Amino acid sequence: MSFLEVNDLKVHFPVRGGFFNTIQDYVYAVDGVSFKIDEGKTYGLIGESGSGKTTIGKAIVGLEKPTAGEILYYGQLVNKKRLRKKLGYNKEVQMIFQDVLSSLDPRKRIRDIIAEPIRNHEKLTKEEEMKRILTLLDIVGMPSDALFKYPHEFSGGQRQRIGVARAVALNPKLIVADEPVSALDLSVQAQILNFLKKIQKDFNLSYIFISHDLGVVKHMCDYIYIMHRGRFVEAGTREDIYNNPQHIYTKRLIAAIPEVDAENREEARIKRIKVEQEYSEKESIFYDENGKVFDLVPISDTHYVAIKNKEDLGYVENSIA
């Protein structure tokens, strides 16, 4: 069952300028996206930098004020601070940040960092709080002597785990993970990904996994949304997106991933150039005159593509194959 619903969310940032610092224009960071979040599932948001994926994440946690549209939590609006407070929403939805070091207060010890959400939302005695923090550290696989250290004393992977410990401190329903592993080395990245999967199973968590690394998203996510220019260009299950991409932008993105396959690199290169060409030729089918992405049209039960006419797809399909 879905517990969170986002309907036609828009976040526009004003561009100010001129003599009186008036609003000259808007940046359409997020321009009409809708989706639902089910319990225990992982949703991937993929896109280039500037496509608005982080803005969606921030709007869901409440760090960004939506310009229009609604975010419903069990059918109740949570657009305003007051409403969020009433429903205890802030406790249920947490965020993990990309740049962990800047999201941890350098003057606080790990103990206080992890305790902060607990102190904000629950009234516990000192002993109970300590016990909770120790269990949390145990969950993320950190020794208890970490309690009295400061963030700078840890390595990148450990810091990310502290960020995760803080996010799961209140047993949330949903964690918005904004590029949680993109700053980490391969082996550490594997550790964190395994670990995120493990706590998902243990706590029946849902994730919104924001990333530009398609390999990681493929590994983690059940359902994937591809973003471009503030809108979804394609949505579908993992199989839909990777085995049967329909939108030209998705194809381009997938063709651009460097595969760990040295044998077929010439073919990959030729394919990449072909898709790139296709992208510039077929732009009119997938974007309107102003470069805006069309609305999503269903092409199967789970698979949606942003296109004007569904019939155009067949034409594109044939020309690529």
Add this chain to the structure above:
Amino acid sequence: MENEKILEIKDLHTGFRFEDKYFDAVDGVSFSLYKNELLAIVGESGCGKSTIANSIVGLHDKNHTRVSGEIIYDDENVVNYSEEQFNKIRGKDIGFIFQDPLASLNPLHRVGEQIKEALIYHTDLTKEQRHERMLYLLGRVGIVNPERTARQFPHELSGGMRQRVLIAMALSCKPNIVIADEPTTALDVTIQAQILDLLSELQNEIHAGIILITHDLGVVAQMADRVAVMYAGQFVEVAEAKELFRNPLHPYTRSLLHSIPQSDAVGAELNVIQGMVPSLKNLSRDGCRFAPRIPWIPDSEHEKNPILHQISRDHFVRCTCWENFHFENEGGC
């Protein structure tokens, strides 16, 4: 012609000073770079791959670092070159592309002027010729309107454009060697693909030898002719790219390849390398440096003083622990 050696490095040690003691971040690295070749150096952060690059062009502060060994370029050992001597080859014979283009461009100068700077130092072109060459270079790296871009400041350009400008700068004097230190790490995948294609296209044009430093095995698989895998200051495996990915031997290489989220094993648990990369100060310098990370392999499998063994014509592996290596959950074989 094909196999012309343009750079040879023999037993390079680069140490950094902590409290009057030097700790080698690069510990006995030897390799050669040939004309028209793309050599990739891969490794995790802190393994010393950028230190090699900086040692080649002498970018280290001499008061805090100690560089020894031989770096032979053009029959001369450049290790003990003075700053003036380095200035003669930097930019002219060796081009350098950095990871963060914004940090390596001067924010106060228009990008056109910055590209011309190397031309002023290293060529005797007239002012008009320099301008022409600069515009040609910008056009060559795929910038649509060179006239306009040349007049812009670095902050007005996007990340991909900046990286293109940097490539134009590095290639302005037709260098023999290009060192690219994580040139695409900060870029999106689609732009990364464009920049990498551009780099290999330009290489075919000027026949330079490129040293590509990266941690992305995907990039390596797509680009490299030869690959050196680095761990804790040493090369642990050197091989031709195709050979390396077909037949990885060293436990570290295999573990790395194993921890990439693969398409065929979706959702399965990823391989994790136990323990951590040792810090420079705590690194034990005897025996196999990777041994603490694969504790289930008995000591007898490791060499006392691991050296690079030649396995086949173009394949070198350090230590002997690869011969009977298996992952922990596989059991012995």
